[in-house]
Amino acid sequence: MKDHLKKGMDYLKEKNKWLLILLPVSLLGIYFFFMTLSNVHTETYDIERFSNANVTIRSPITIENEQETERKTRETVQAVQDRYDISDEVTSEQVGFIEELFDAIIKLKDEPEASEDGENASVLVTDQEKTMHLKQVLSEEISNEVDDATLLKLLNFSKEDLAAGRDLFISSLEETMDNGVRTENLQTAEANLRQLINYSSPNEAQKEALNELAGFAITENSFFDYESTSEARKDAASSVDPVMIRAGEVIVREGQTITNEIYQELELVGLLNEERNIFPLLGLFLLTLLMISLIGFEMYRTAEKSNWSYGKIIAIFFISILVVAFMKIVSLYTTSTNQLFFVTPIATGVLLSKILINERLAILLAAVYSILGSVIFNGQIAGALNVEAGIYFLISQLAGIICLINMKDRLAILKGGIAIAIVNMVTVLLFVFLSFEKYSWIDLFIQSSFGLLSAFLAVVLTIGLLPLFETVLGILSDIKLLQLSNPNQPLLKKLLTEAPGTYHHSVMVANISETACEAIGANGLLARVGAYYHDIGKTVRPHYFIENQVAMRNPHDFIEPMESAEIIINHPYDGADMLKRQKIPKEIINIARQHHGTSLLKYFYYKEKENGIDVNESDFRYPGPKPHTKEIAIICICDSVEAAVRSLKEPTAEKIDGIVASIIRDKVADGQLDESPLTLKELKIIQRTICESLKGIFHSRIQYPMKEAN
Numbered sequence: 001m002k003d004h005l006k007k008g009m010d011y012l013k014e015k016n017k018w019l020l021i022l023l024p025v026s027l028l029g030i031y032f033f034f035m036t037l038s039n040v041h042t043e044t045y046d047i048e049r050f051s052n053a054n055v056t057i058r059s060p061i062t063i064e065n066e067q068e069t070e071r072k073t074r075e076t077v078q079a080v081q082d083r084y085d086i087s088d089e090v091t092s093e094q095v096g097f098i099e100e101l102f103d104a105i106i107k108l109k110d111e112p113e114a115s116e117d118g119e120n121a122s123v124l125v126t127d128q129e130k131t132m133h134l135k136q137v138l139s140e141e142i143s144n145e146v147d148d149a150t151l152l153k154l155l156n157f158s159k160e161d162l163a164a165g166r167d168l169f170i171s172s173l174e175e176t177m178d179n180g181v182r183t184e185n186l187q188t189a190e191a192n193l194r195q196l197i198n199y200s201s202p203n204e205a206q207k208e209a210l211n212e213l214a215g216f217a218i219t220e221n222s223f224f225d226y227e228s229t230s231e232a233r234k235d236a237a238s239s240v241d242p243v244m245i246r247a248g249e250v251i252v253r254e255g256q257t258i259t260n261e262i263y264q265e266l267e268l269v270g271l272l273n274e275e276r277n278i279f280p281l282l283g284l285f286l287l288t289l290l291m292i293s294l295i296g297f298e299m300y301r302t303a304e305k306s307n308w309s310y311g312k313i314i315a316i317f318f319i320s321i322l323v324v325a326f327m328k329i330v331s332l333y334t335t336s337t338n339q340l341f342f343v344t345p346i347a348t349g350v351l352l353s354k355i356l357i358n359e360r361l362a363i364l365l366a367a368v369y370s371i372l373g374s375v376i377f378n379g380q381i382a383g384a385l386n387v388e389a390g391i392y393f394l395i396s397q398l399a400g401i402i403c404l405i406n407m408k409d410r411l412a413i414l415k416g417g418i419a420i421a422i423v424n425m426v427t428v429l430l431f432v433f434l435s436f437e438k439y440s441w442i443d444l445f446i447q448s449s450f451g452l453l454s455a456f457l458a459v460v461l462t463i464g465l466l467p468l469f470e471t472v473l474g475i476l477s478d479i480k481l482l483q484l485s486n487p488n489q490p491l492l493k494k495l496l497t498e499a500p501g502t503y504h505h506s507v508m509v510a511n512i513s514e515t516a517c518e519a520i521g522a523n524g525l526l527a528r529v530g531a532y533y534h535d536i537g538k539t540v541r542p543h544y545f546i547e548n549q550v551a552m553r554n555p556h557d558f559i560e561p562m563e564s565a566e567i568i569i570n571h572p573y574d575g576a577d578m579l580k581r582q583k584i585p586k587e588i589i590n591i592a593r594q595h596h597g598t599s600l601l602k603y604f605y606y607k608e609k610e611n612g613i614d615v616n617e618s619d620f621r622y623p624g625p626k627p628h629t630k631e632i633a634i635i636c637i638c639d640s641v642e643a644a645v646r647s648l649k650e651p652t653a654e655k656i657d658g659i660v661a662s663i664i665r666d667k668v669a670d671g672q673l674d675e676s677p678l679t680l681k682e683l684k685i686i687q688r689t690i691c692e693s694l695k696g697i698f699h700s701r702i703q704y705p706m707k708e709a710n
Helices: 002-040 066-078 088-110 127-137 140-145 148-155 159-178 183-200 204-217 226-238 260-268 274-305 310-331 347-356 359-376 387-403 411-434 441-472 478-484 490-498 500-520 524-533 561-581 586-594 602-610 630-646 653-669 680-697
Strands: 084-086 222-224 250-252
Touching: 002 274, 002 310, 002 359, 066 226, 088 127, 088 140, 088 148, 088 159, 088 204, 127 148, 148 204, 159 183, 159 204, 183 204, 250 260, 274 310, 274 359, 310 347, 310 359, 310 441, 347 359, 347 387, 347 411, 347 441, 359 387, 387 411, 387 441, 411 441, 478 524, 490 500, 490 524, 500 524, 500 630, 500 680, 524 586, 524 630, 561 586, 561 602, 586 630, 630 653, 630 680, 653 680
Parallel strands: none
Antiparallel strands: 084 222
């Protein structure tokens, strides 16, 4: 029955832990959503064609204008000229015909003519006979295409003119045919050939004959190449860049007429369609859900490892609200011509988070705030992110987290602020130098001063808000702990003056506890400061505690064991009351109240039993509660160990090891550590660390020889 009840209580505790985190995280998600809603939500317009625009309208998204791209592609393809393949065979064939013609005429010239006495009667005499004979030896293509008059003119040329004319005609023909002759430019090619002959031929008769031959020589040698033409058109189509409408691009200016083309662009980007606006909202919802899930998971993970307070959860809630509010306010004054986002004191949130909570959560929040900043500073262009702002915010925050070290006082925040200022200015200059724009020295100074101002505001806000979070939410930061450890604190001065033995004991316990906590990853500073105050209740009756009894009889010798036990048992609760009246943080109060748990006052218990009285053991036990945290459990162990070792007359290493092991074993057996999260592995580390610390404190010293008196 008891086990079932305990399981039920654990279940409710676990469930409440989730509820404790879920409510503020959900509210934070709603806040993120509505603060960035205007940056992704696009306004739609009721506009008619050929009316005048009342406002300047920009595109909320980047999208391809497919219709315009198709038109541009079609025009580009149509501009591609047809590809033709020039046949060298046709050119060679025509040149061959011309060579055949001239060679035949030259050969005919070499034959002797008939004499007057009738010898050589077979020799041709008349022009008609020569022409007929020439046509008989020539190819059919030449005989059919070249008329007799042209042949006769060529026959009348001298051999020298024929050779020169042949060379001229063939070179001109090859030049013309090499350029390609198509059906539609056949006459143009003939004219070009005649023009070349006219410019080069030395006499008119030769020009006339060769010009008449041009009509036969020029023929089609360039034919349409379907494959080359198709390939060229494909290359032209692929080279056309898509026509894009960019996010932020002006589609229509105020007063401009809404043409059909402009109307189609407005319709394309969704500015005339109310249904399209749901998608950016859905995307924003998913982004917000992702961010708050990460925050919630990290908060739960941290709560699992340490005893988290509701104040820390509220601190994250309000820190996030402040940081996002800062960004939203600055974004209202940021335009495309200025970059005021550099002024945003973005590092405030992570500085407070690291001081009040832990570094891991601060890094996560830095990433979340950077993403939100890239959305908030997008110029209210849906779908756009200001990557420059996001990178700047992330670098600035990480600089704050890394440079905030050695937090002995609030001066550490100022030192961290100087580092943030340097990093901010370097980052701003980095963006300036990476851009293509040219800046004057004044512009560089102004832009850099924005980064400096951001760091200054972050430091001022952190120092100003830190006491508010510490006081109102009861969060115990390292800076607050360091302040409480100051010996000039009223309660510590009271302990030193009224119970000096207890003060010395507390300092020893603090040193040992801090070392043991740091060995297992617990909060060593909290253990140290808590140990300073854990026995503050002994100042109520300081002389009833043996460490304060100097040159006096023990008062317990004069009272009953039950009364002695009551005085001793009351000191943790007297101390807790004193700390509460002085408004000391509850973590320190819990240490004072729980550091003895429900331990048994064995000395007075057995002394009472020696009197032969029926003794109730519960009357000699501390009421508790038992230690609930690692730090309190370690102080509980170190408190008993320090007192036991100090009572040894000759503390050796073996005796120290034995006493420490015995006390830890008794604490475990008595159930004093049952409610603390310490593991057996951690207990072994604690035991070893305490032994090493005590051996360093109670080390053996050299016995110097006494100087003998003369």
